[in-house]
Amino acid sequence: MDKLIVRGGRALDGSVRISGAKNAVLPIMAAALLTDQPLTVRGVPALSDVRTLGAVLSELGVEVGPVEDGTLRLESAGEIGHEAGWDFVRKMRGSVCVLGPLLARLGQARVSLPGGCVFGVRPIDVHLKGFEALGARVRIDHGYIVAEAPSSGLRGSEVFLGTAFGSSVTGTMNVMMAATLARGTTVIQGAACEPEVIDLGRCLQAMGAQIDGLGSPRLEISGVERLGGAEHTVLPDRIEAGTYLVAGAITGGRVRVTGCRPGDLSSLVDRLKQAGFAIERGDDWLEVQPKHFGFRPSPTDCTTQPFPGLPTDLQAQWMALMCRATGVSLITERIYPDRYMHLPELVRMGARIRRQEALAVVEGTERLSGAHVTASDLRASAALVLAALVADGETQVHRVYHIDRGYERIEERLVALGADIERAEDD
């Protein structure tokens, strides 16, 4: 197990090229199950989650090539199994995305119920509701989801997939994938509009799927007999891009994120401007302008929302920035009300934060101090690294395997931006 050792004190300066989006590449890999033709995916990030899903898919009988220069070739021409076991799914919830493709391709699927995670229960009721709307029988059996299509196959219908917390990203993805091979037309109301859902939809269209309404809360999918192979380049990771922009802001430095889609980050750019930062933009880059090391942002009030609102996946990073604001900030987590595992770790570094349910009240302080902190979920871990960049002294972030799930070589990229950070064996 590794740790990251960070010595704060330097304003970052430089540019970083953004990798392909983790939350698009995972469902796109699962989409390979929908066809017996080869699917070639470009812009694949070197992440442990990609390797884990690759292992799940090869267990199922998919030929999963090595990732060479960001290119991954998948082919499900042979015998495909229908069961994804507990061992894989517990490692990564994203593997629940194989459910829809397996059900559509084989007429059956047996996938372990994904565990919760550190930020609370993560139900999949709307995934199952969507499959039932398509005619599947779904039951829970000894910790597994068992889904079976009628002998005549799935059939299209209309279904509302909204939840009490807004739309469901992977719920929309799973049901959209299943609907591509269902007889007739499926209408998904309350669909997620995240860029990753659009990217998956575009890959499915390249494979021959008939999908209208991508990016809107209403998707219309006309089922086809079969899908073919395709080549698809994954969109850039807006959460990785946002994380590095905040890294520049928190250190008072200048960071340009290149190869990104500025339009996917409008909510973060809006917050950064409100906090007192100047942001430049180009066609495929964004740059936070330098202040000076020790600059303290203005306090802000923000609420996480489905796209295009402030992403829940940037909430922890935003909290780290607000820990040094010149006043009191409010953060309301509307997607995962318990997503505050980073909060006690930031407090260990001298942050002054109080939580009431989904609301966190952050009283900005002059300084943070380095400490031993423990990573928990992927984005909380990134937030601790950001805080460490601006803290006095040395911080050791333990259990960084959480970070490696979603950030490609984070310490190398931060070193290239001028940070004093290194990876070491955790004792």
Ligand code: EPZ
């Ligand atoms: C996706 O998770 C992302 N993961 C998450 O990113 C991201 O935080 C989340 O979307 C929200 O944007 C992947 O794409 C692999 P949801 P997902 O279904 O699809 C509730 C990261 O850090 N809900 O959109 O699992 C749910 O509890 C990860 O990269 C139901 O009630 O999230 C939550 O409150 C973390 N019933 C809200 O909806 C359901 O059946 C949104 O969840 C499904 C979800």
